[in-house]
Structures are given as C-alpha cells and as structure tokens.
Amino acid sequence: MRFELIARDAESSARCGLVYTDHGVIETPVFMPVGTVGSVKAVYHRDLKEDIKAQIILGNTYHLYLRPGTDIIRKAGGLHRFISWDRPILTDSGGYQVFSLSESRKLSERGCTFRSHIDGSSHLFTPEGVVDIQREIGADIIMALDECPPGDSDFKYARESLQLTKRWLERGIRHFDATDPLYGYSQTFFPIIQGCVYPQLRKEAAEHAVSLDREGYAIGGLSVGEPAEVMYEMLEVIEPVLPVDKPRYLMGVGTPSNILEAIHRGVDMFDCVMPTRNARNGMLFTSQGKINIRNKKWADDFSSIDEDGTSFVDSAYSKAYLRHLFISNEILGAQIASEHNLAFYLNLVKEARRHIKKGDFVSWKESAVKRLENKL
RNA sequence: GGGGAGAUACCAAAGUGGCCAACUGGGGCAGACUGUAAAUCUGCUGGCUUACGCCUUCGUAGGUUCGAAUCCUGCUCUCCCCA
Numbered sequence: 001m002r003f004e005l006i007a008r009d010a011e012s013s014a015r016c017g018l019v020y021t022d023h024g025v026i027e028t029p030v031f032m033p034v035g036t037v038g039s040v041k042a043v044y045h046r047d048l049k050e051d052i053k054a055q056i057i058l059g060n061t062y063h064l065y066l067r068p069g070t071d072i073i074r075k076a077g078g079l080h081r082f083i084s085w086d087r088p089i090l091t092d093s094g095g096y097q098v099f100s101l102s103e104s105r106k107l108s109e110r111g112c113t114f115r116s117h118i119d120g121s122s123h124l125f126t127p128e129g130v131v132d133i134q135r136e137i138g139a140d141i142i143m144a145l146d147e148c149p150p151g152d153s154d155f156k157y158a159r160e161s162l163q164l165t166k167r168w169l170e171r172g173i174r175h176f177d178a179t180d181p182l183y184g185y186s187q188t189f190f191p192i193i194q195g196c197v198y199p200q201l202r203k204e205a206a207e208h209a210v211s212l213d214r215e216g217y218a219i220g221g222l223s224v225g226e227p228a229e230v231m232y233e234m235l236e237v238i239e240p241v242l243p244v245d246k247p248r249y250l251m252g253v254g255t256p257s258n259i260l261e262a263i264h265r266g267v268d269m270f271d272c273v274m275p276t277r278n279a280r281n282g283m284l285f286t287s288q289g290k291i292n293i294r295n296k297k298w299a300d301d302f303s304s305i306d307e308d309g310t311s312f313v314d315s316a317y318s319k320a321y322l323r324h325l326f327i328s329n330e331i332l333g334a335q336i337a338s339e340h341n342l343a344f345y346l347n348l349v350k351e352a353r354r355h356i357k358k359g360d361f362v363s364w365k366e367s368a369v370k371r372l373e374n375k376l
Numbered sequence: 377g378g379g380g381a382g383a384u385a386c387c388a389a390a391g392u393g394g395c396c397a398a399c400u401g402g403g404g405c406a407g408a409c410u411g412u413a414a415a416u417c418u419g420c421u422g423g424c425u426u427a428c429g430c431c432u433u434c435g436u437a438g439g440u441u442c443g444a445a446u447c448c449u450g451c452u453c454u455c456c457c458c459a
Contacts, residue, residue, distance in 0.1 A: 036412050058411075096411045117413040148411080192411085223410045251411035258410075273412045280415050281408085296405070326415095327404095334415050 001140070001188040001215045003247050011362045013239050013266030016353050019216075019247055021140045022185035023080065023088040026055045028247060028268035029352055031259065031345045032090060034276060036060040037067065038083045041276050042331070042338040045085055051312045052342045053350075056087055056140070058271050061133050062094030062125075066116050070136040078138030078183045090271075091139035093130045095192065095220065096252065099148035107147065107164070127172035131179065131189070138183045143218060144172045146192040151225030158196035165194045166208050173212055190249060192220040197230050199237045206241035217242055218249040219267070228258060235265040242266070256285060256348055257372045260365045263352050275345045279337035282326050285344045289372075291319075293337065298323040305336070311343030 007016040019026040033040045033048065035057045040048055048054045059079055064070075076082035079089055097114070098105055104115040111126035127145045134142040146165045149158055169191050176189040191209040195201030209217050219238060222231045235250070242248055249269035250262050259270050275285065282294045287308035291298070298319040305322055306314045313336045325333030348368075355364040 034412065041412080042415075060412080063412085090411095092411045094411095097413090099411090101413075143411080146411095218411080220411065249411090254410045272410050273414090274410050277412065277414065277416085278409060281417090282415095283409075292407080294406090329415075331415070 001186065003216065003245060005245055007357045009356050009361045012264045014263050014356050014361050015266065015268065016356045017247060017268060021088045023086060023140055026088060027353060029263045029349045030055055030269050031349045032056050032058050032269065032271040033342050034058045034271050034273050037063045038079060042280060042334045043342065047339050051339060052346055054346065057085065057089055059089055059091045059137060059139065061091050061130050062097040064137055065133050066118055070133055074136050080138060088140040090141035091134050091137055091143060093143040093145045094125055095146040096148050127168040128175040131172055131175045135179060135182055135187065140187060142176065142187055142189045144169050144190065144192050146194055146220055148221045149196055153196050155198055158198055158201055162194050162201050162205055188215045190214060190216045190218045192218045193238060194221045196221060197226050197234065202234050202237045203241060206238045210241060210243060216247040216249060218251050220251045223253045223258065232261055232265060235262055235267065239266040257369045259349065260352060260369055264365055275341035276338050279341040280334045284337055285341050293319065293323050294326050305340050309340060309343065310347045311340050313339045
C-alpha cells in the first residue's frame with residue numbers, strides 16, 4: 001500500500017490523497033461502507049459500485065471468523081472472491097466486538113476470550129491470531145487487535161487498557177511482518193490509537209504507534225458516548241503527532257458533521273454503520289436535513305426522496321412511496337433507504353475533497369455543518 | 377320453525393362483582409441508532425390536566441348491589457347447528 005498526498009488545506013489540517021492498493025486506488029477523504037459479514041446490508045455490489053461509488057468496504061474479523069469461518073473463505077480464494085468484490089477491503093480486528101460484547105468476554109495478557117453470540121462456544125483472539133485470520137480473509141488493510149474501553153472509563157483504567165493495547169500492537173506487528181499474504185496481493189497493517197478522552201494518553205498512544213512506522217494509522221475508541229467536542233479535542237491532540245504522508249483512519253465515525261469536523265482535523269478515512277442501520281430503521285440523511293420517512297407528513301409527499309440527491313433512488317422514487325414501503329414493512333424500503341444514505345455520505349466526502357482541492361474547504365465546511373446541525 | 381353461541385377501545389382479543397380507563401397482539405403517532413448479535417429498540421395510543429385527579433366508556437334500555445364490562449330481564453344485531 002502506498003499513500004500519496006495530493007492537496008493540503010491552508011486553513012486547516014484537511015488533506016486530499018490517494019491510497020494505492022492492489023485492488024485499486026482510493027481517493028481520500030473516503031467513507032467506507034460497513035459490510036460486517038461480507039455484505040453491506042441491503043445493498044447490491046452493483047449499486048455500491050456504480051451508484052453509491054464506494055471505493056472500499058469493511059468486513060469484520062469477529063463475524064467472518066465465526067461465520068462462515070476461515071476454512072470457507074480460504075477455499076473460496078479469499079473474501080474478495082467469495083463475495084465478488086474486486087475493490088479494496090478493510091477488516092476490523094474484532095476489537096470493537098470485544099468492547100460491545102463485553103458481557104461475555106474475558107481479557108488477559110494473552111488475548112481476549114469470548115463466547116460466540118451464535119452458539120455460545122468459547123474462542124480466544126490473540127494479537128497474532130487476528131492477523132492470521134485477516135491474512136486468510138485477504139483484507140487489503142488489516143487492523144490491530146485493541147481494547148476499546150468505554151467512553152466514561154476513568155484515567156487509571158484507560159491507562160492500563162492502553163498499555164495492554166500497546167503490547168498487543170507490538171505483538172501483532174511482529175507477527176504481521178513475519179507472515180506473508182496468501183493470495184498474491186499485498187496487505188498492510190494499521191495500528192489503532194487508543195487513550196480514551198485523556199489527551200496525554202492519546203498523545204502517548206499516537207507517538208507509540210508512529211514509532212512502529214506503519215503505512216497508516218487508525219484512531220479508535222471515540223464516539224463511544226463522549227461529547228463530540230471531546231472527540232474533536234482528541235483529534236487535535238493526535239494530529240500533529242501523525243506523519244503527514246500517511247493516511248489516518250477514524251474508526252466508527254460518524255454523523256455527517258462529525259465526519260466534516262474530523263476531515264478538518266486531518267482525518268482521511270471513515271466508516272460507520274449509521275447510514276445503513278439508520279436507513280433500515282427509516283431515518284434518511286438528506287440535503288433537506290434528517291427525516292424519519294415513517295412520519296405521517298410524508299404520506300402524500302410525492303417529491304423525490306432528496307431533491308438534491310445524487311443517487312439513482314433519489315430520482316426514481318418519491319417520499320410517499322418510500323414511506324409506504326416502510327409502513328408495509330417491505331424489504332425494498334430498506335434497500336432504497338440504504339442506497340440513498342450511503343450515496344449521501346459518499347457524496348458528502350466527495351464534496352469535501354472538491355473543496356479541499358479548490359482551497360475553500362473551511363468556509364464550505366462551516367456552512368455545511370451549520371446546515372447539517374440546524375437540520376439534522 | 378327449533379336449538380346453541382356471542383356483541384369489549386381503530387382492528388383482533390383477554391377480562392366474567394371491587395386491585396378495570398380495561399392484559400396482549402396488530403395498526404397508528406413519535407423518538408433513538410456512531411470500528412453492525414439491529415429490516416432493531418423505546419415511549420405514547422378514551423377526554424381534560426404539568427401532575428394529583430376528575431369525567432365519559434365494554435351492543436341497547438332497565439334492574440339487583442355499598443359497588444357492574446362482569447349478575448338478572450326486555451330489546452336489537454351477528455354467527456353456528458338442526459329442520
């Protein structure tokens with residue numbers, strides 16, 4: 001993997017770049033749709049590529065390991081071939097699942113023992129093991145196993161958690177560097193910077209990650225309950241520590257304005273379930289603001305889903321019809337809403353790229369955020 | 377013509393003397409969702425009221441009772457069986 005910086009904003013830390021992978025080039029800032037189990041829920045690959053224009057998608061180590069399992073994926077020739085997706089894939093390590101499924105996990109120096117949510121069976125994830133699994137999955141970008149502590153963790157817990165994450169990181173890198181890709185194309189490994197809401201821990205985590213000299217760096221453990229302002233502050237602490245010539249990935253974020261604010265603070269890559277999950281639950285992000293399509297007020301609104309929308313579904317379907325589909329619990333409603341929301345997100349970051357290159361990113365962002373905040 | 381069963385809120389359906397403004401499901405209305413155990417979850421859904429509370433409501437008209445959606449009688453309507 002190689003990163004090329006092609007534009008830097010004069011008034012902020014925003015940048016535009018190109019991430020070269022063996023599955024194609026990614027323009028940054030980029031939003032990566034989440035496809036946890038090898039499926040961006042309710043969206044065809046064709047629409048993902050041609051309409052939404054997704055450049056890269058996510059998979060999840062925890063979920064794919066449990067089902068279908070690495071044997072099947074290896075037999076298929078890797079995840080790309082298994083799911084028929086020829087663009088880049090990034091896999092999360094399962095670190096977030098360690099956090100979100102915390103009721104049934106046990107952390108130790110060695111790794112994390114957890115119980116499958118599918119059949120209750122017991123499994124151990126180690127920093128080395130999740131590298132092996134991600135090698136077998138064939139992800140272009142592999143994530144380190146980390147612990148993602150809750151947003152309200154106290155300093156003592158956060159510090160100890162970070163030390164564990166750092167030790168795990170070193171083990172993961174050692175193992176990654178000692179192993180080879182299985183499918184003839186290269187893979188890269190991103191560390192994850194933790195440290196909760198404590199600036200000194202964030203700085204320490206960033207310095208440690210940078211000292212290990214990887215091709216990109218991820219920021220995790222944010223947007224887990226802390227106020228958005230705190231998240232922005234953490235980004236400001238980390239930004240000057242990170243090398244300008246490497247991509248930065250803010251994991252799991254976020255709302256449209258979260259993303260613009262993070263781009264402002266030098267972040268290049270994003271993923272979030274929000275556009276797809278909220279779509280399935282009837283919430284649409286539109287240029288007119290956030291709408292709940294199930295609300296009665298749309299019952300006889302025959303205007304298109306989003307007048308300024310860029311997606312096929314925006315021009316093809318009306319709000320009244322989409323509402324009808326949701327009220328009738330028709331699957332097509334979830335499909336249309338998901339396609340719309342992803343297209344909205346992808347177009348938002350595309351606009352951000354355009355304004356960074358044009359040189360008016362900050363003023364554009366400020367009015368965009370104001371519009372989004374007022375309406376969302 | 378004879379026999380039987382039943383009528384409860386928008387719909388279905390529980391309740392069969394006081395703990396009933398009435399279980400539950402659907403529908404309706406609104407909200408939440410941030411590295412996906414989510415096509416999920418939460419609240420409200422007779423009227424007035426911030427609330428306490430008050431008022432009206434279980435086909436209809438009476439009656440019994442301190443008290444009735446619940447017991448009795450008449451009426452109206454619905455369904456089933458036999459002729």
